[in-house]
Amino acid sequence: MNEQIPVKNVTPVKVHKPSSEQEGKRHDSRSRIYVRAVQGPLETFRRFFGLIFLGLFAVIPWLQYNGNQAVLLDIGEQRFSIFGLTLWPQDLTLLAYIFIVSAFALFFVTTFAGRVWCGFMCPQTTWVYIYTWFEEKIEGPRNKRIKLDSRKMDTDKFIRKTLKHTAWVLVALLTALTFVGYFTPIGELFIEFFTFNTSFWAGFSVIFFAVCTYANAGYMREIMCTHICPYARFQSAMFDKDTFTVAYNPNRGEQRGPRPRKLSYEDVKEKGLGDCIDCNLCVQVCPTGIDIRNGLQYECINCGACVDACNGVMDKMGYPKGLISFTSEERLSGGTTHIVRPKLVGYFVVLMVMVGLLVADIVTRIPLEVDIIRDRNSLYRETNDGLIENVYTIKVLNKSQQTQTYAINVKGLPDYRFIGDNQVTVAGGEVYSTPISVATDPYNLEDVVTEIQFTVTSLDGDETVTVNEPTKFIYR
Template sequence: MSEQHDTYVVGDEQDLYVKRKKVFSKKVSGRFNNLRVLSVWLLLGLYYGLPWISWNGQQAVLFDLPARKFHLFGLTFFPQDFIFLTLLLIIAAMALFFFTTVAGRLWCGYACPQTVWTEVFIWMERLAEGDRNKQLKLDKQPWNFEKIRKRLFKHSLWIVFALFTGYTFVGYFTPITELTDKILTLSTGPWETFWVLFYSFATWGNAGMLREQVCIYMCPYARFQSSMFDKDTLIIAYDEQRGEQRGPRKKDMPKEEYEAKGLGDCIDCMQCVHVCPTGIDIRDGLQYECIACAACIDACDEVMDKMGYEPGLIRYTTENRDNGKEVKLIRGKTIGYGSILILISLIFVLSVWLRTPLELDIIKDRNRLYLTTAEGFIENIYNLRIVNKDQQAHTYAIDITGHSELVYQGPETITVAAGAVITVPVRVSIDPFNLTGTTEKLNVRLQSVDDESIAINQGTNFIGPVQRR
């Protein structure tokens, strides 16, 4: 009986953890790069500008955690309005699914915060160290005064920008003007200081140091995006039939001559690889590392133009289009995701539009179910917790009904400041001879005196002794 032995070939061994190969992306120009730059400016302008916008004398977007209030362009939300956040998250998820099914990783290439901030950090790196070739040369040379000077300049730019980013982030939770005064006077609290530094460090680390590693190894979206792709999803692809075989040639070589040598349109200049922010070769096929930024399309089209060839060797396309089939925009996935997206969006808009800027919670005294007054009446004590969600103060009339013989003891009207929460204790008494059972249904109504459209009704129980007949 022969024995089987496992054979290990040294040349076939692979490490589980491969040392990172630095990616130095080359500067590129073109229509897709212009769109990406425009997107960066718009999104960063929105992020850094929103905290400085005022609305009715108040910061337009402010998440006031200590007060448990969330201000958004004249609307005030409270923790009880968590349903709106849930709807927003569902809308964001459905929008991501829908646009991924239609246009692939459009979010990753143009709008993802990692992509946006990495672009800015790459711009600052080029300002300090030059373009790709100079960065490669600087990285390989030994440490000297020039290398230290450029690296210090680069990291100084990164740190200042990261600190400004962290400061702006905290400005969404602490009023930005108040935060600015605290920073200038070095009087920020421990939590404000922590979050400014923490978010600054996260920005510097993710956008400056990790970069493509966040997209490749840390982002879960890259792992499950393929489940939303189909044969009609827009992807970036290399036209292998047209481009192969690759090879250099003279610029003025006629098409017939290089085709006779078995060459395709790809001159193997590697520009598509040099401009890629994740360092992949798009000619190897669709890869999960590709963030669909289209930098390779701009680089390849520029080379094709210089060679006098037709652009589009690398292009946005679909699998069906490459196979000569009709591309279908309206299909099962797009209908499903689109329908859910529209439905949830309508529910959200209508919910916000029809939302009453008033909330009432009736909290019954838990110490005793009821009291018997000196007059022999049965008395219940309630605390009315009133939340004014409007941006202006309102005076509300309090009306309690449900029993013809009830006696109400409490304020007839109450004024609540904008965005304020107050608790009003009230008493309700009923002659026990007029009680028909152990409990009676009551209705508490709050009606704004200055705005008839603002009103709310809330039911509660009046509890009395067990009736013995």
């Protein structure tokens, strides 16, 4: 009972934000965040990485497979086609495995390298970069954009603003058309949309997602990351002292302050100054507008822009790089970062287990499903020649992408007569439904209810697929 809970002193963080006079005018020209362009290896890699995923996003819906759109998530038909794989509502476990694998992959990467998903792969980050690029090309660099927004409307300002917003609208419209193209045939969508012949829901979806893209990337920007996205809130649960995050080294940087470039590094240290010259470039290039020197903050998306900016300043001053870097709390405190640790290993093990289950589910998946529905109007009926007849509706679902022919047989019923199509052809990804009757002599029936099976066997392809669907044959 005498044991005390250890208490850790935490220095309050001063968050970089607009002045109190401008509070409540978040997007006023004097208080909005004007991100400064930055050059460096991390920024180059981030742009390259983002453009790769942007290219995949734009190209994938145009790919063809066996004469059809390779990736089509058709909600109306309740069918997801992904190249040679067709998913139906019955494949919910497979879809659940995909989401679980994605979640644990995100947890694993976040535990190891912080919010690199937000900084390098998140669509919001990529689209904000695209919008900012147009902004810089049309309105100029950061200082010119600030001056442009602060002056009254004139011809030059009107033309620049019109060009910028026109570019933003076009990007938003192309983004929305491409996104909706994952859920409806994209070739038809483009033609019908621009000829005003699209369906209501397809047209509404394009306009809705275009408005969302325009608002999110053009205006909300960092607000999406700091206030709306839930990932910014629960990321701290995955961080530990060994997680690599963008961090400022106060032991090396303080005391900060300006100094002439001609002053040698040794003279700087003799004067008691740190490496930080307080140029504020790390704040100006930050897409969320924080000051990384205040410590780890949930707004930081680990994009590394401040790392490139600071390294550029260190180069010009002749100081060692790495004042701001991807590092861990353990390393900043003088320790050694432990790459392999229980939490990281745990996430990796669970991730591998879920990947294994996903692969096993795909490999063992049978591309055929059969459903038997008994006639509810009558349990049985007696034919003119004295046979007992049961009526069923059989549904054959071809989960493959190729047309298949199937043979239908009955097991468990001796000397039966099959009335209906005992061989059917079903197109890829389609459902074939047909009524059939099974009749037999009552002397062959030992019980009132006889357990039987409908056997459906594929006749095409190198590998034979057979599905046995149980049902009942009723007499009396």
